[in-house]
Amino acid sequence: MLRVNEPINQLLLAGGDNFLTSLSVDCVILGFHEGQLKVLLLKHRYRDMWALPGGFIYKHEPTDAAAYRVLKERTGLDDVFLNQFHVFGDPGRSSKEFHLEDFETDGIPMSSDHWILQRFVTIGYYALIEFSKAIPAGDLLSENCQWWDIHELPTLILDHHEIVNKALVALRLQLSHQPIGYNLLPEKFTMPELQKLYETILDKKLDRRNFQRKLLSFNILQRLDETKKGVAHKAPYYYKFDLEKYNDALREGLDSGW
Amino acid sequence: MLRVNEPINQLLLAGGDNFLTSLSVDCVILGFHEGQLKVLLLKHRYRDMWALPGGFIYKHEPTDAAAYRVLKERTGLDDVFLNQFHVFGDPGRSSKEFHLEDFETDGIPMSSDHWILQRFVTIGYYALIEFSKAIPAGDLLSENCQWWDIHELPTLILDHHEIVNKALVALRLQLSHQPIGYNLLPEKFTMPELQKLYETILDKKLDRRNFQRKLLSFNILQRLDETKKGVAHKAPYYYKFDLEKYNDALREGLDSGW
DNA sequence: TTTTCATTGCGTCATCATGACACAATGTAA
DNA sequence: TTACATTGTGTCATGATGACGCAATGAAAA
Known part of the structure; x- marks a missing residue:
């Protein structure tokens, strides 16, 4: 328990001045x-519950920098796509x-007006990362950090379930305006993989042939000679994004409407 | 100056405990x-600058309640459409x-570590209201509260210009998913008025006849017998929204895409 | 080695949405 | 009475979309 208590104590003592x-x-x-879409979650140190990295x-x-910091600490990744989506x-x-x-179980005495117990407003961010590049790492309060299938989440603490849901809704709405495929897929990917990604995010089956036609019509993909x-x-075939054309297209939105 | 200083002093003294x-x-x-789209702004008490109500x-x-409170105080309106859009x-x-x-000009002594001088993170909300129903009212720090054309804004304090711009971008993106027409127009309105609203928000000319066809195809409007x-x-002709169908349609988004 | 068969690449067709524009009707102002 | 800007309605060519056919591929099964 010392392993956990020492850093917690430091956080509690100094935190109020720093944060x-x-x-x-x-x-x-x-x-x-x-x-499948996966979410990175941290195991609560005592409870049979999980939490979003925060x-x-x-x-x-x-x-924004605070969110990047959290992300870097949990995944080891630097240059990630991060988007604020709701407060x-x-x-x-x-x-x-x-x-x-929790602190009682820790054996840490805590006055009930301690800053860490007060009401917190939280800013929700979603990050899109290339699964294979991340190296999940626990934090002070949790040795266990792992991926969970978005459709089979464990019990989450507080309102974290709502936060995940809101993130997915935001992601769906922004699908045509953010480089979502570029950030979630490896550099080379196949059309069925790309389609599966869209299907997962939209939670909807798409016709294989029409999907291919539509995405190719955007002119943002480059087919490689490799299969x-x-x-x-x-x-x-493998494809990769033509990043320049992709970004140009996103500015207008891939699916304009008006 | 007393008129202003007294309430300011109360805010400064008690504020740290309440807020x-x-x-x-x-x-x-x-x-x-x-x-034209109009934004409600408050005149800064000394400077030749304006500010968003906050x-x-x-x-x-x-x-959210804090934002509603601000809105009520500035417009007298209760039941308004309000959306958080960015931090x-x-x-x-x-x-x-x-x-x-400012406080020096007020003649109010202020220690440089006073809470009100510290860094503030602000949550941006946009509100859509029926112009004619609002009764703009100033606050403690500003007797002057008035509408400004969105395309002819005066100089704004701090980053408020950026906040307005971000709000417009958000509004544009959400145009197909929020009851924007319903909240900005009076109950009865004409098709040209509705079109002008869309044109203003999108900053783009639309073809009169195609616009009419498209909006009628959504089946969210009800034509009145009155001209x-x-x-x-x-x-x-006058039209009004069929609110039930409107809300149904917005759930899917007026312009689906996928 | 041959056969099987799920999967992929490419194409067709009917239908619907869209952009561009024509024309008659309306009703105030000249 | 006439002029004319504006509105209501419609047409037409084009492009996007949804539904589906078919041959090619290549590892796995026979």
């Missing part, structure tokens, strides 16, 4: 693996009792 | 009048020097 006292960030870190904001730190600002969203109970090896049945 | 100390809300209040958040108040969290966005200078009176040339 903004009522604001935090929480990150919905998304990856795509084996045809953190406090240093007094002179941009909120969760209900006073009831965090529970003083919940945390007090996928060691695969049963006919081998699909 | 969250590093978080605020700012509202981009939008109305539509004479074919405010602090009580320690046990939901952030502005750069430490450099507020300027301690700027505010210190607009006292207008030169041919009188257009």
Whole structure:
């Protein structure tokens, strides 16, 4: 228990001076693996519950930088796609009792007006990362950090389930305006992989042939001469994004409407 | 100057205990009048600058409620459409020097570590209101509160110009998913008025006939038997929204894409 | 070695949405 | 009474979309 208590104590003592006292960030870190969207979650140190990676904001730190910091610490990744999507600002969203109970189990005495027990407003970010590049790492409060299938989440603490859901809704709405495929897929990918990604995010089956036609019509993909090896049945071609054209297209939105 | 100083002093003394100390809300209040989008702005008490209506958040108040409170105070309106759209969290966005200078001009002594001078993260909200129903009212710090054409804004304080711009971008992206017409127009409106609204938000000319066809195809409008009176040339029909169908349609998005 | 068969690449067709524009009707102002 | 800007309605060519056919591929099964 010492392993955990020592860093916690440091956080509790110094934290109030270093951090903004009522604001935090929480990150919905998304990856795509084996045809499924995955979320990175941290195991609660005692409870049979999991939590989104989150953190406090240093007094002179941009909120975005705080989210990047959390992301770097949990995944080892630097240059990631990160998007603020919603503020969760209900006073009831965090529970003083919940945390007090934890610290009691820790054996850490805690006055009930300690800053860390107060109400926290949290800024939700979602991050899109290339699954294979991330190296999940636990934090002070949790040795266990791992990916969960977005459709088979464990019990989450507080309102973290709502945060994940809101992130998915935001992702769906921004699908045509953000380089979502580029950030979630490896550099080379096949058309069925890309389609599966869209299907997972939209939670909807798409026609294979029409999907291909539509995406090619955007002129953002570049087909490579290489086909996928060691695969049963006919081998699909590899594609990669033409980043320049992709970004140009996103500015207008891939699916204009108006 | 007393008129201003007395309430300011109360705010400064009691504020630190009542409010969250590093978080605020700012509202981009939008109305539509004479074919133009208008923003409600407050005149700075000394400077030749204007500001978005904003405010602090009580320690046990939901952030959304704080925004509603600001809105009610500035417009007298209760039941408005309000949407959180972005958090502005750069430490450099507020300027301690700027505010210190103001308080010096007020003749109010202020220690440089006062909570009100510290860095503030602000949550941006946009509100859509029916122009004619609002009764703009100034606040403690500003007797002057008035509408400005979105394309002819005066100089704004701090990063408020950026906040307005971000609000417009968000509004554009959400145009097909939010009841924007319903909230900005009076109950009865003509097709040209509705079109002008869309053109203003999208900053783009639309073909009159195609626009009419498209909006009617959504089946969210109900044509009244009444035509607009006292207008030169041919009188257009009045329409109103079929709110039930409108809300149904918005759930899917008016312009699906996928 | 041959056969099987799920999967991929490419194409067709009917239908619907879109952009561009024509024309008659309306009703105030000249 | 006439002029004319504006509105209501419609047409037409083009392009996008959804539904589906068919041959080619290549590892796995026979």
